[in-house]
Amino acid sequence: MLTSDAVPLGVAFVGGPVLLLLGGLLGYVGVIAMRSALPRNGRLGIRTPNTLASDAAWDAAHRAGGPWIIGAALGAVVPGAVALYRPANTTFTLIAMIGFGLMVALVAVASLAANAAAEATELESDPNERPETQQIDNGAGDGPRSGDTPAL
Numbered sequence: 001m002l003t004s005d006a007v008p009l010g011v012a013f014v015g016g017p018v019l020l021l022l023g024g025l026l027g028y029v030g031v032i033a034m035r036s037a038l039p040r041n042g043r044l045g046i047r048t049p050n051t052l053a054s055d056a057a058w059d060a061a062h063r064a065g066g067p068w069i070i071g072a073a074l075g076a077v078v079p080g081a082v083a084l085y086r087p088a089n090t091t092f093t094l095i096a097m098i099g100f101g102l103m104v105a106l107v108a109v110a111s112l113a114a115n116a117a118a119e120a121t122e123l124e125s126d127p128n129e130r131p132e133t134q135q136i137d138n139g140a141g142d143g144p145r146s147g148d149t150p151a152l
Contacts (some may be wrong), residue, residue, distance in 0.1 A: 016083025
């Protein structure tokens with residue numbers, strides 16, 4: 001029976017390299033994203049309707065999200081390295097869970113930052129799409145509107 005200080009070695013020996021691999025991939029994507037060297041594609045990068053709208057939106061999105069992606073990479077690499085150093089330990093399990101949660105949270109923040117940057121880029125490129133330039137008729141007595149029938 002396992003004691004409270006032990007985790008199955010398989011979990012540690014598989015979990016550590018997996019976290020290192022995820023962290024390495026995220027770090028690579030984060031660095032090339034910040035350099036605007038990641039071309040718009042359907043497989044790698046932050047893909048939302050706003051980020052895929054144009055090359056300018058894609059580049060702006062990845063420059064904004066890149067630092068967060070690199071932070072997520074560190075959130076995976078540190079517990080992965082700890083797993084290789086001290087694999088059969090409950091402390092590793094806790095560190096790995098915190099690292100994985102941090103990685104997921106920072107990827108979510110990266111996506112939000114990237115989407116906001118892409119949306120701002122698209123609004124700058126097409127001023128007619130800005131919400132503050134569209135007039136909204138609230139029917140508050142601005143005079144007769146076309147299609148209104150005169151009262152009898």
